[in-house]
Structures are given as C-alpha cells and as structure tokens.
Amino acid sequence: MAMTRRRNQANWRLLAIVPLIAGFVAVTGGSAGSAPVGGGCGADHWVATWMAAPSDSASQADFSFDPITSVGDQTYRMVITPHRAGATLRVRLTNRLSPAEVTFTSVTVGKQAGGPRVWSDSLRTVTFGGASSVTVPAGGDVVSDPVALSFGSFEPLAVSVYVPGSSRAPTEHLQGMATSYYGSPGTGDRTHDVDGGSLDRTTTSVLYVSGVDVLAPASASTLVAFGDSITEGFVGSGYSEVPQSPAAVDQNLRPTDFLQRRLDAAGIPISVVNSGIWGNRLLDDALRTLPQLGPRGLTRIQPDVIEVAGVTDAIVMFGANDFAIPEWATTAEMIAGYTEAVHRLRAAGIRVVLGTNPPLKYSLLAGNFAPFADQRRVELNDWVRTQRIADGVVDYDALLADPHADAIILSRYRGLDNHVGPAGYAAMADLIDIAALRGSGCGNQER
Template sequence: MTRAIKVRYLLALLVATLVPAPPLARADAGPTPGRVVTRTPSDMWTGTWEAAASGTAPALPGASFRNVVHTSVGGRAARVRLSNRLGTAPLRLGAVTLALQRPGSPASPRAVAGSMRTVTFGGAPSVTIPVGADLVSDPVALPVPADTNLLVSLRTPTDSGPATYHRSALQANFLAREGDRTAEESGAGYTTTLGNWYYVTGVDVLGPSAVGSVVTLGDSLTDGTGSTFSANHRWPDRLAARLRGLPPDRRLGVLNAGVAGNRVLLDGRGPSALARLDADVFSRTGVRVVIVMEGINDIKGTPEQTDPRALEDAYRRIVRRAHARGIRVIGATITPYGGHSAYTGAREAVRQAVNAAVRTRGLFDGLADFDATVRDPAHPSRILPAYDPGDHLHFDDAGMKALADTIDLTTLTP
C-alpha cells in the first residue's frame, strides 16, 4: 500500500447536494426518477449495509455492473454510497439505478417489477467521482424492507482506471460487458457472474425503524469466509437477525466492515484497521457502536507481531478515537486456529496474552468472548469441529451463528 493510496483512502466523504429531481416519467419510459423525500420528525438516516473497499480490479469500460446487497434494517427511502477511494483517475458513472431483487432468486439479476429507480447526484443521473473520494447519492423514494436484497446497478462508459471494489463478497453479483443495462428489470443482459462488489460501499435507509447502526470491524472471519455463498450467513448477518427482534428504540442496522486478510497494525489486504477507521467506521451513518474482531492476521502474518502489548495499545487507540465521537466499542477475543498451517506454539502464546488483556484490562466498553464460545474444550487451541469448515481458522454457518449469539445485545444499546 503506497503512501499516496493511503492518503486517498482517508479523504473525507463528498456528500451530494440534495435538489429536486426531474418529474416522474411514464411507466414505459424506463426507471422511475428519484424524488425529494420529505422527512417526518421520527425519521432518521441509518446505515443498513456496508462493504469496505479492499482493493482494485481492472476497469471494464462500457460495462454495466449489478451489485446484490442485503439490508439489515428497512426504511421508506434509501441512498447509495459509491467509491473511487482507491482509484487513480476520476470515475465516470453514466447511470446508476436501485431496485429490489426479485424474491426467491438469490442468484438472479432480475428486479421486482416496478421497483427500478434512477439514482441521482445533485439531481443529475450521471456523476464523476474524484480520485480518492466517496460519494453519497440523493435520497431515492423506494420503500426498502429489512432482510431483503437490493440491486445497485451502474455503468462505466469510459476507462476510469482501476476500479475500487470489495474482493470477497461471498455473493453472486452480475456483469453485462457491453451497453447500459442499468434500467433492465429482467437482467437478461447480465450474462457474467462476479464474486465481488464493484464501486458500491454502502446503503442508508430513512425511517423510524432503528436508532442507529453497529459497525463490525474485522478481517476474513467477519467478511464471512467459510460461510455459504449468497446465503447471508456471515456472523454480522446473524447479528442483524437478532437485532431485528428488538423494539425500534433498541434496534440497530448492521454494517460489515470486514476485509479478508486485514490487520490491525500493518497494511496488507487493504489499509490496516487503524488506517481505515475514518472511512469504514466513523464516516458511516448513525454509528453508535463498533465491534472489533481483529488481530489474528497480525499474529500469524508476515512479518508476525510477537508483542501482545502492541495489539493492546492499538485497541486502546481505536477506543479513544471512537469515544471522541460518542461511539461505544465492544472487543472480541481472537478465536483459535490450531491445526492451521500458520499455527505455532509461540504465536498461540501471543493470542492467549492478547485475549487475557481483552478480558481483564478494561480495554473496551463490553466483551464478546468469541474464543470461549467456539474453542474445543478438549483442544483449546482449536475450533470445535462442528464450527470448522475444514481450514481450522474460519467458520461454517453454524460457527457464524454461534459467534453472533455470543454478543450481549444490551451492550450494544444500553
């Protein structure tokens, strides 16, 4: 990660100016244009979905991308976050649309009939995003249910350089290599399946159904590696399901800021956790609490972190920065990885020391003892076989649910 990319990654978000969009089009004239959304006193904007920018992929000029994203909470309007954070040239988007994915079709680019909406930026249907920047759209008048899939489609008409993307989506997304297919309800032109999210990094919803959001900051364990593809069984998804059972005055949207390969202290797969706090946590909408589950890649990576106090100090820095913004921080213990190829006794000693600090030194506002939940009592350095997808590091669907069930919801919305 070059210094220039890191600087661009930390630039403040550029927020689009809200102005009225064009009047409604005829039903046969394409997607419904965006409209100004009137807020009621009980309404608030809440983050419902997030993907942290983790790297870049080659540009595909002339292509249309259809990203499938899953909501945690719902609302009566939405707005979309798009990113050129890691790009090297201004990003030109010729068209952007938002729609509901047809129910029962998790692997289909097909939209619910009549749900297609034009996404605008300052009233315009196209936009150029500067190098290193994120952009938030105008509000889109589309009722968005909780626990549902949305389609965020966009077209890149020209070569805008490397595409900012989230590498490990664990979700079927779609590509039409030629033409503007953003308004196509049938999705027939999307003939290629992708396992990445391109350019889209967040969705917010407007309404009274939640009191804010929780960000889950982590690595591949949070990103969902090991869980079922296109099933939304990552532990943050399972946490969102639990939170939806709470009354609205305690309910939170869940934002997944997991990046596979990420570290707390050093850049690796994307900027370090410390370097991406502003972009992936503090800039998000309505954040009230963050859950930190990260550190295993520092311990087992190259170079490896041999001093547990370095991680302890980093956790304290995260907490101080969050508290300065009125955000609570829940710390998670680092889960076992005995049997993995990177496991050594010396590294296990570091993991145990870090976990002891998380449990006993008051680093965080609350504790999620993931290690205690998933370790094998007969072999404490290993994951329970029932939760192990086979690599002795990540978690299958049952393990993901066990992690989510560990979290005391009263620590999130006290």
C-alpha cells in the same frame, strides 16, 4: 504511534492464493456524507442498512476463481441485502482505492427479482445533486440523493452503475459471499434493463458500491462490526481457504446476519452492518504488498466505522492476521493498536465492545509459517478480558475453542479451513449482550 516492525518479505509469495438529502451530493478525497433530514434528535435520520468496506482495486479474480473482466463501457449490477427496511434510501459509491477518476453516467436501484433481473415496478433512477451522472476522483466516495423505494429487511436490492470510459482497477470489496452481475466490455449502458440478460458475467466481489443508507426514525441506530474475515463471515471450501464454499454464497450466514435477526426478533431498532475485510490487519497496511488484504484497520477506522451513518456501537476484533502474516506483530504492538482504536471510537461517541480471537494454531498461515502466533493470540485475549478502556467484551475464544484439544475450534463450529464456520457465526451472534448495546441517541446524524 511509533511501532517497530520486523520485515520479512520472502513469505509473501505464499499468499498468492488471491491472484488475484435532497439536492445534496458530496464527493471527497475520503469519506462523504450528507446532512440529516429534519432538525434534531427527534427527527428521522440516516442509518446504514448495508455496507461493504473497500478492500482494494487490484484483484483479477474473486474467491470463486472467476476472473473479473473490468475494462470499460460496462454495466455493473451489484446485489446487496439490506438489514433494515425502509421507504427512502441513498446509495454510496466508491473510488477510494483506485488510481484514476471514474465517471458513472447512469445509476439505478431496484429490487432483485432473481439472478440479474429486477422487478420493473421497483426500478429507480439514482441522482447525485440532481444529475444522473457523477465523476468521482481517485481516492473519493460519493453519496446519492434520496431515493423513494420501499423494501424489507433481507430483501435483496440491485444497484446498477454504468461506466462509459475506462473501468480498469475498480475499487472493490474482494470477498462479498453474494452473487452479483455485470456486462462484458463494450456492452454499454444496461442500468435500466430489468431482465438483465446482457449482464452475462458473475462475481462474488462487490465492485464500486460501498453502502446503502435508509431514512429511519430517531430510535434507530447502527452497529458496525469491524474486523477481518471472521467478522466478514468468510466460509472456505478447504484448508487453503479458497475457493470460497459455494454452499455459503447468497445464504446470508455472516455473524452480522445472525445478529440482525436476533435484534429484529427482540424488536431492537439497531441495524447491523459489516466492516470486515478478509485478511485485514489492524496495524499493517497491505496496499504495498498484497493489496487485497485492504488498508490497515487504524487507517480505515474513520471512513469504515466513525463516519458510518447512524453509528452508535461497534464490535471490534483483530489479531489473527496481524500475528500470522508478515510483518508479524507483537502482543505489545497489538495492545497499543487496540488502545488507539478504542480511544478514537469512544471520542466519537461510539460504544465499543472488544472481541477475543478464536484459535488459529491450525490455520494455514499461523500453523505453517508463524508458530508463535497462537501464543500471542492468547496473550492478547488475556489483555482484552482484563482491560478497562472499552465498554464491553465478548469472549468468542471461550465460546469457540475446544477445551479438550490443542488450540483448535470446536468441530461443531469449525469449517473445512479450520476457520469459523456458519454454525460458529450463529453462536458468535448469540453471545452478544444485545441489551447492553447503546442504540438510539440518534447516532451520527451528520454522516
């Protein structure tokens, strides 16, 4: 799809606020997956229970302004919160955006006991093709062998990986809104340490770990929320967005968290995973300029939606950053991008719901440097509401916009950064027509 884009690099300096199963393993230059357990749609199969879409390998600090000291001979214990309970899981590790191969010589998973601690009776060794060590090439991902471990929904797990050699430029998900732990350079393999005492550094970025799948019955499936920081559930502490709000860290206040609780209460066996990236754009690839914004949506739609285990449904919302950050997109370009995205998802058998974008006139970038952005947002929303290529529409704008103010989010739904806040995320989740979700159908069992 050819698109003409205007170039204006001068304003990029304004964005410097970020200084920042069994016996099978697949390691590829893109996404990796493994065959389903069982022989057909009636068999158990894999569904995603948690994911963090890789954003970059360039940050020097997280959204709490804590430096990320990744050098080598270190253990990284990433804390994740699964959305679907299970008794068998597999771990996804990533080196997708890093410039060199990485070797993980020891990987474990267990239930978090608080802070960096893991319950000793839950600690499991994770293997890859039967081996405890695996080397992942630059641009690659890897999926582990099945691991027997019973856990509940929203019960935090700790995935620990040891990198004996260089761990510079780890592929990460920049903005995790959850606290993880790692050791100082040179502290060695601590993956089997249950007390985690030597894991003395913290970060809210997610390093190396990109997903966890769970073995589930045929009735279960996955819904992927695909978008930018609103999808991701970012909560800023002030107008400049960073640092992130410490009150929201480790609280599971993302729109996907609220939606999962609704589905669980209704007894609907759909696992909701989050494929949002702060600052992400559908059309422009930020890797050349501000890598922390992640690969463009049209590039990552394959690994981050279509190849997600068990996916049957996707909620898609982009536009705020395409309109507000150079290279500024036009409405026509965004409509063309949305059209391509919907066609690709539906061709993969995924039911697609498009979300309208809430107001951005008073956001940091659009309000100050792209005054035309909100009008383009309105035009895109009009198209989303009237298009007939997707399977459904969820009108976040109608829910969140203040009808008595000029293009601003209602105060009860708005955060300090004029972004959507936790109450708004809960309301967004309540707006989803869960009865209309496709679900079941076994999803993408081959993933």
